[in-house]
Amino acid sequence: MNFLSIDCSTDLGSLFIKVENKTFSKILQSDKYSNDLLMKQILDFFAENDLSFSDISEILVNQGPGNFSALRSSLATAKGIGLAKNLKLFGYNTFLWSCIKFFNKQDIIYSLTKYREKYFVKKFNKNLISNTRAEEITKEEITKKYNNNFKVITKKVVKYFDNEILKLDNLNIVTLDHKELEFLRLRDLLEKSLIRPMYLS
Structure with missing residues (x-):
């Protein structure tokens, strides 16, 4: 299972890529969560590790809870990449992840x-x-x-x-570990349809 995981649910977000038996990770500052900046961060992340979207088949994105605008931006970016590159999209939340x-x-x-x-x-x-x-x-x-x-x-x-x-x-x-998300995927515990921000009132 080769995938990109995007987590913008906290002040320090993260990107994670798993390709075969190799993993790559990157910390994100909250001021990089806007659509354009996040997309650039993702593209740079792939380039820095000599990877392309053809190396992955799925995108996993954190639905929250967290800052609503940051979650909405990361979900929109993930959906955009998924549509453009024909990649499967799945959602997860921090409650389940923990x-x-x-x-x-x-x-x-x-x-x-x-x-x-x-x-x-x-x-x-x-x-x-x-x-x-x-x-x-x-x-x-x-x-x-x-x-x-x-x-x-x-x-x-x-x-x-x-x-x-x-x-x-x-x-x-x-401690949250992106590598463990593969377990949720294999157990069919990730969201496949209503991938939207988790809102806590």
Whole structure:
């Protein structure tokens, strides 16, 4: 599986390419998220590594949560490349991405994030299937209701979390790895139709 992954969900975004057994990655600053600048970053990234779009067959793009305009720009860019180069397009979200390491290891996983001073939680089963929307939740609810539950947060958002939450039992801080997205693709867990920004109110 050869693919390009685009993640513009946080202040420090990233590009990732996997071609055969080789991988390439690049960090993006948030001021490079506009359509034109992002496209240039992607083209430069391919050129720097002596690659072309013919080397990949799929594009994976993060749907969020995150800055809505940045997500919208990255999705539009990904869709444009997909149409122009006849590449398959798939979407993923950070809630799901953060749970990959615990596939079939925990019956229930709660993925937590913080966005615009609000906490949100999304529930997954052991097969990383979720039938619920991301819900807003208070710090007090997290510490009382979810204290004993298996929880994950990404390393990128730890700095935004209250220390009381970070001291809870069964809290796992995970580093997101683009290489693991291939697992979601092979398990048919990526979005194929409604690829749009994940909006948290």
